[in-house]
Amino acid sequence: MSSNFRRVRLGISDGGIYTVAVQKPLSISRRSIFTTAPLIPLAALSAAPDSGFSPAQLRLVEAFVDRLIPSDENGPGARESGVAIYIDRSFAGPLADEKPALLKGLASVDAFARSTQNGPLAELLPDKQDAVLTAIENNDAPGFTPDSRTFFYRMRQLAFEGMFGDPFYGGNRGFAGWDLIRYPGPRMAVSSEEQKLREPIKKLRTSARPASNGVNHGH
């Protein structure tokens, strides 16, 4: 954003000289539709429906999050639930600034997987994938900034956002995440019957942002 500004000195009032910033004329671009450039959020500037990752990076992300939340007797895992799609869209849009750091971490995951299990994470068997993830969680994997545990918990946070966030953002497909934690679902009004101890609450499965009215892609 700072390139949109130049420094000028203005004499204003009788109190002295103040250094302020004023906006440069913007070149004609997609961004110029935002006339309040100093005040628009970065997220809006960088919103784009494009995929944020290469196919190989996407496979790696998917393999990682699917071990965090695997498919089992308690329901679908991260892969069937679209968690990697959520993460992909996030890094194509609102998290674009963080993308270089994430890609660096992902590269470190594969480097560690190759050196300890003789293959990239996505191509390993589940128990070998788990061994890789366990080492990363326990800060036993080199090459991460600041450390592998921090990267592990960032991935976990992103996986949870995709698994348990509104399906509008690309994950939680079929409301699998909400079923997993027995979340009864958003509703616009709640009765005292739905705030009782112990009593089951009727499940409602709707998105707060129905896809049909969305022109963007979850950014």
Added chain:
Amino acid sequence: MAIKLPPVDVAVIGLGAAGGVAVLPLARAGLKVAAIEAGAWLDPRSFRPDEINNNIRGWPDSVQKANREIPTVRLGPSLPTLPRTSVHPMMNAVGGSSLHYWAQSWRLNPFDFQTRSRAIARYGASAIPAGSTLEDWPLTYDDLEPYYDLVEQEIGVSGKAGNIQGVIHPQGNVFEGPRRREYPMPPLRSTGFTDHMAAAAKQLGWKPFRPPAAINSEEHRGRAACVFHGYCSRGGCHINAKNSTAVTTIPEAMKTKQLSVFDRAQVTRILSGADGRVTGVQYLRNGSEYFQPARAVLLGSYTYENTRLLLLSKSKAYPKGLSNNHGQVGKHYFGHWVSYGNGGVLALFPFDLNVWYGTPAQGMVVDEWADDNYDHTGLGFIGGSNLHVFNEMHPIQSASMDTFGRTPAWGSRWKSFVHENAARWTAAHVQTSSFPYEENFLDLDTEVRDPLGDPVCRITCGPKDNELRAVAFAQKKMEQWFLAAGAIQVVRRPMSPPGVSTHAYGGTRMGDNAETNVVDRWGFSHEAPNLGVLGASVMGTSGARNPTQTVQALCWRTAEHLIKNWKSIAV
């Protein structure tokens, strides 16, 4: 060159919880007011039950100036800057963070206004925390009571009084200071969980009560009652039942035609003349720069930005920053020690709590261990904690629960654990009295700048023994309460000092002594006579509860002082 606008009587910087209240008495008094707000008008239709939008991404569709100037944090003057957060806990909008706050609308306890003198009287001079700059407020609870009452009536607060003119009402907070009358609305309804916790508190001999909330418990002034949909924390209200200033005092002030609102306008400097008086404010809007002349300026842009704007607004009269010739701007800073979430007291129950819905202010509170409501002799600290359990749990938050040492943090065993327990845990909100210290302050960062090239605010605030002991004491009480309610496991997490906080105090402290305070007892600068400051930045203690209603009562009082003394202040 800045576009010079026609002059107004009062320019108000920031139209949030603070400025949004101050404009009402000013406009009613016939003063011409320009309110300059960095955020936009938000529409109830944009308030969705959407955790990613509200809680994770911090309102990306809105104008989030705050996210581009997030303060840096370090624990001491010689310690490194900590990793910076990416979302500011406060938001920019007309109505400010009163749109998405928890709406807990408390009065402080009388002790909070006179902590120094009362603690010395009861425990001796050694009770005052070492290194603290604690002073009594220049006003008492009784001085502020009429303004608390005005705010409760004007914005609409639900609750149950515990002390009406000295008569104790056991269903309310029996420890509160005397109030002139009952709340304008009854408290929000209780729930299965809060009733259960109330019964446990009574078993312990404590006096639980439903806390006050700036949320309609019944239809009020044409606006609907709360429907408890469960997305109130960092969420705006889709039916206008939360009494933000955007739906209460601001529209009332606009009815007078005396208030002009300039939204999406970012104030960059407050200007001052050689005589030391402020002349108006400079701001950016739609890519243009404006100068708004005003006969008085009220600065109400939240604690961090209040300090930053003053320090940035240098002039011949104020070479170290506006109103900073005594070097007090940024001093006496403290963030509220609040034990909550992963830094707090967590409980796991053997049955579903069903706290998904509702709102955090729909809670149950115990005040036995708050303020000076118990004897602190031999405890090694002063002040106390408000213990608050409550409703509202979002799905990502719920799944991110502590595993209580019972499972790994991922994989099939974790899935099985959250399937059973995501509906069975809760975290208490334990707010602890916090105090200012010599070593804790705000200033300008030496490296990090905002997109305009101005340095961001820097927080220097480290742990202090008094607060650490007070939090540890309160966590044990909270653990006792959860166990009495049948929790199968309670975790007391270690506390870290407050970083960028929604409960941030000081930096422009209020007091009679100009050597140690920025503003006088009315909220006006000791140096620039026509500059007033609004917000918790003027507060010298936090008490054990949320600041907003105290901020709003002080705003009303400051505005009234300006009206009554218009000729001498505005000249």
